[in-house]
Amino acid sequence: MGIRLIIAYIFMGGAIFFAIVTTIGLIRFPDVYTRIHASAVVLTISAVMLSFGVAIYVWEFYLSIKIMFVGLIFLITNPLATHAIARASYRRKIACPEVRSVDDYSKYLGRDRE
Amino acid sequence: MSKAKHIFVVIVLSLLGITMVINLNKIPGNTDQINFIYSHITNNAVLETGSLNFVTAILYDYRAYDSLGESTIIFGAVSGIVLLLSRKTLPVSSHGLSFIVKRTFGMLTPFIFLFSLYIISHGHLSPGGGFQGGVILGAISIIFSIVYGSEFDFKRYSPTTKTLLETGGALLFIGLGLAGIIFGGYFLENLRFLNTEIGSLLSAGSIPLINTVIGFKIGAGLAIIFYSMIQKTFKEEDKL
């Protein structure tokens, strides 16, 4: 086993670790929006790291770039998806927590309505 | 449905399931006929058709007539849907999602289109082909009408363009078949007009051409289906 395969396995192992973190966070976190945080950040990094690991494992020029495209697409689209979900659910008042220390957004929405 | 009927349905279905499991084990596995066709295709398909992908070789060369029937079925479905939903107007207002989503999709859309062209044109070298690439082409229209609003999609591709692509694709497919009759021996014969080496993009004769035609036809057909489904319905007082 060369040094390249070890690096690839380290990347993949990190991806699995972040996947476990995502799962635990999605189940344990108390609030809807904090769950969105777990999904947005950690899941994206997990997907990117796994695709990088596979690209290092394969180690051919064009093929590795093509595999990295998978991670790049996840990196672009997953924060966007979470943004769309958060915006939609806040606007439809699907899961507004009652106790909130700072909330500038509802004032903005109220101004928009008038 | 009452509870007795419910229980009756469940009992009948479980009896059916037991019979199916018992009888499915008696299906004959390899007969001589199946083995003959299988060995013929796996031994000769690459040299006969020039396609490295055996599934594409079957779909667009050996049984291209079936693909013609399939695209006829899709043509019928599109015609039926357009006929059923014809007397409706388009929604006028069009506001999509937030500008962040719009801008990012603007940067992503050319690559989706390029990827669909890649899937279509590499149908005989890697998995893919006309159907799969065509569905991705149709998905671009779906993306536009979701992210930017349906009016944007209407301005970019007018329904006339879509209809032209759909009918033109069907006609070109039949035209390729007739070309097989004229220059070769039978309907939809694979004309190996460019005799390049096997494995290059243009090697498989008319298979890439049929792939391209079917891809654009299916993409346009799905876009038409989607487009006529999102049209606005009448209110009740208009109808009754």
Add this chain to the structure above:
Amino acid sequence: MRRKVFTFFITLAIWIVFSGRITDDVIFVGLIASFITTWLYSDLLFRSTNRRKNWAFYFKKFFYIILFIPVFFYEAFISALKVSKHVFEKKPSFSPGIVKVKTTLCNVTALTILANLITLTPGTLTVDFDMRERAFFIHWIDVTTAKEAEMRKQIIERFEGWLEVIFQ
């Protein structure tokens, strides 16, 4: 015209990466494919600008983008570690809130990338953007300060410099 040339060469490069080899048939089909893509979608990839710049300006921009990618990955990785620290606490408790942070950028592409970067940094999530006051609404997992300047420093200041160089 300039953006069409850029779109053509970018799509041709990506086509070659997709195909995995450089031979004459791949180049021939790739020219047709990138021509169609450029013809249909070049106005979506790059937005039109009125300012005219010389070519060295674009190369400088490209150089800065290449430099920016490792910084981006590093920030995202650190942020993932910070969120996973929250996960393994015994009782995860936060004081969440939605704050308003003003920005100085005015390019639409820069604002889009900044929004995605904010979503990828620890504990922040872009909810919306106010066009009138040029301010992001950010859901913050742990609201520590209520002052505007502090928030700016903690959330967006480290990316704004990069994006200003790249897009202005």
Add this chain to the structure above:
Amino acid sequence: MIITMAIILVILAMINSYRLIVGPTITDRLIAADTIIIFISLVILLIALYINIELLIDIVLAYAILLFVDVLIFAKYFEHKELYK
């Protein structure tokens, strides 16, 4: 080794479907569905690496491009209550 990682990811996806079934609001379900779909597309990537990645990477790319459309459709349905306005 590769297959072991794929098995771990499938088990994690099965655990995530708890949030999809129980989730009190619809947003929870959406986030859980997003997570499950991305996990299984990573499983597809690993299986493609195991079988023959040079030919099968197209499937992963196609799915990665198109799965995002799903989430956007749901988000737009929540935001406007009508899809194509």
Add this chain to the structure above:
Amino acid sequence: MIILKYLLVIFLVTTAYLAISFKEELVSIIFLSIFSIILTTLYLIHNAPDVALAEAVIGAGLNTAIFMTVISQVREGKKSMFREDD
């Protein structure tokens, strides 16, 4: 490989059951798309890449869009012209 196949098969059956047993149509459609991607993985395990690509593309891009279109257009009003007679 065989363990992976069994796990996916169990997940497939569970997803199919949940897709038809939930009351809201929306959750059913979410489960249907998950059903589709698990089916893709199983096709890939059974060495059928073309079928896997077709199922992935149709299950991810097309089916969800069409179902959601129908849900957003269908309305269950109270003043049905046939229910008023009953």
Add this chain to the structure above:
Amino acid sequence: MINHIVFVIIFLLGFYAILVKKNLIKMVIGLNIMEGAIFYWFISITDKGDKIPIVNGPYSSALVNDPIPQALILTGIVIGASTSAFLLTLIIELNKFTDSIDPDNLGRMIKD
């Protein structure tokens, strides 16, 4: 054996949805699940455990899976998608007349 059992279970689940559910959209979902079960069964019983049916060069070998069932199923998937699109269009049209998606109202409409 496991392929047969899984096929039968998923097929009957879809069939049950078509028989029992009082919601036309649910019935189309059941139809999709039945289709998926049949396709999975057909692919899995013709899998001989060999390589994928794509070769890397002009050589003759019998070590690939049978490509004919895969071509059949590929045709079936596309036809299934267009069929379900047509059925859903019919549901939209029906909903315009009855304001509901209950299949019982269909019978009432025909009686009138």
